[in-house]
Amino acid sequence: MGKxxxxxxxxxxLWPPSMWFESNPNRLRWKGDMTAEEAAHVIERFLxxxxxxxxxxxxxxxxxxxxxxxxxxxxxDELSPLxxxxxxxxxxxxxxxxxxxxxxxxxxx
Numbered sequence: 001m002g003k004x005x006x007x008x009x010x011x012x013x014l015w016p017p018s019m020w021f022e023s024n025p026n027r028l029r030w031k032g033d034m035t036a037e038e039a040a041h042v043i044e045r046f047l048x049x050x051x052x053x054x055x056x057x058x059x060x061x062x063x064x065x066x067x068x069x070x071x072x073x074x075x076x077d078e079l080s081p082l083x084x085x086x087x088x089x090x091x092x093x094x095x096x097x098x099x100x101x102x103x104x105x106x107x108x109x
Contacts, residue, residue: 033065039072040104043097046083053084072100 034042039059046056060077064070075096082093 034069036069036104039069040101043101056084
């Protein structure tokens with residue numbers, strides 16, 4: 001049998017550029033002035049899945065103007081390697097993130 005043209009070379013299927021910035025109706029636009037409720041919603045959506053690693057990283061890496069939201073966002077960024085990884089999420093990190101959701105929501109009342 002003859003050698004196939006692509007044999008031995010990896011095939012990478014990239015999304016077309018037109019899809020790079022396609023908006024998901026459930027995703028928030030990344031901004032530096034999220035409310036506590038918006039931040040809580042992103043964390044909750046990530047934990048309750050199916051998780052959206054891109055949305056999670058956007059949130060964890062985007063500084064916030066509100067000092068309360070920024071403090072929790074920084075903690076989420078620190079916990080990110082424990083929850084945004086192959087395999088299962090770290091249970092203690094998940095519990096802390098759920099606590100952060102409650103605390104963020106308690107600041108909105």
